[in-house]
Amino acid sequence: MSEFEELVRSEAKAEEIAGFVSQHIAGLSEADASQLVNGLEEMQQKELPLMESAYFENAIQEKIHSAYSAIVAGNEPQDPELKALLARTKNSGYKLETAEGVYFPIIDYSFYNKYRDYVAPDLKAYIDIMAVESDQVPAKDAALVITWDEVVERALKQEEFINTYTDSSKTAAVRDLYEKYVLFTLYGLNNTPLFDYNSKTIKPDAREAYSKAIAGTGNSEYLKMLREYMDVLNNNGYKLTDDVIAYRDNIVQSVK
Known part of the structure; x- marks a missing residue:
């Protein structure tokens, strides 16, 4: 461990630390x-802004755009500078992501799957939760890119982690993520609103997903909240009324 601690003190790059781990x-x-895996994540988080800046130098955005189809298909780009950047991205435990026409790196938590058998149970569960997030980010361009069923499923996994690993060093991060999913559940997003902008009625696929979720036997706080929300909606014709707005605003305050 002393060698690892020396690496961290020397401010080694994430790529070097990942290789050591x-x-x-x-x-x-x-x-x-x-401890090693936590140290790697901390270094990735610290180094991420520097890695992001590399994506906005020397026409890298244009180069990625031109080669994006090939990159997604798993082929290496021919441009040597872009090839080197993508290799460093991968070896450092990041992955290429895109939104609103911009290309950037994010932490690739599936990179950690090769470590999960060696770490503590809470860290295994954390890796599983975060790998789902990085494999398929929940939102892009102010729109959900996962289904309402998936929103519920992810929120329940996050809630389970919070309740199971109350003393974990990762609980705060998962709680922040969970709060984001509560907002998804209650509001949707600007380009994927829970309620139709014109009719003010809940989207049919969301209503179906929520009805299916609360029909089960689960009794978590999230499901309790969802059942109460659906009861309020039922009493208001599944429309966004003042009563519904007041209820969901109170819920948001209660989970913070």
Whole structure:
């Protein structure tokens, strides 16, 4: 562990730390392995702004745009500078993402799957939750890109983590994520609103997903909130009325 701590003190890049973790994690205790993985994530978070800035230098945006189809298909770009940047991105545990016509890196939590068997249970669960997020981000361009069913499923997994691992160092991060999903559940997003802008009626696919979720036997706080929300909606003809607005605003305040 002293070698790893020296790497961190020397401000080694995420790529170097990821290589160290991959090389040494199998021979470590669960506690030490968890420390390495936590250290890697901290370095990735710290280094992410620098990695992002590299995507806005030397016409990189234009180069990615021209080669994007090939990159998504798993082919290496021919441009040497872009090829090197994408290799550094991958080796550092990031992945290429795009939104609103812009290309940028995000932490690739599926990169951590090779470490999950060595770390503590809370960190395994955290990796699973975050890998779902990075494999398919929930929203782009102010619109949901996952289904309402998936919104509910992810929120329930996050809530389960919060309740199971109350003392985990990752609980605060998962709670922040959960609060975002509560907002998705109650409001949707600007370009995927829960209620139709014209009729003020809940979207049929959302109503179907929520009705299916509350029909089960689960009794979590999230499902309790969703059942109450659907009761209020039922009493208001499934329309966005003042009563519905007041209820959901109160819910948002209660989960913060």
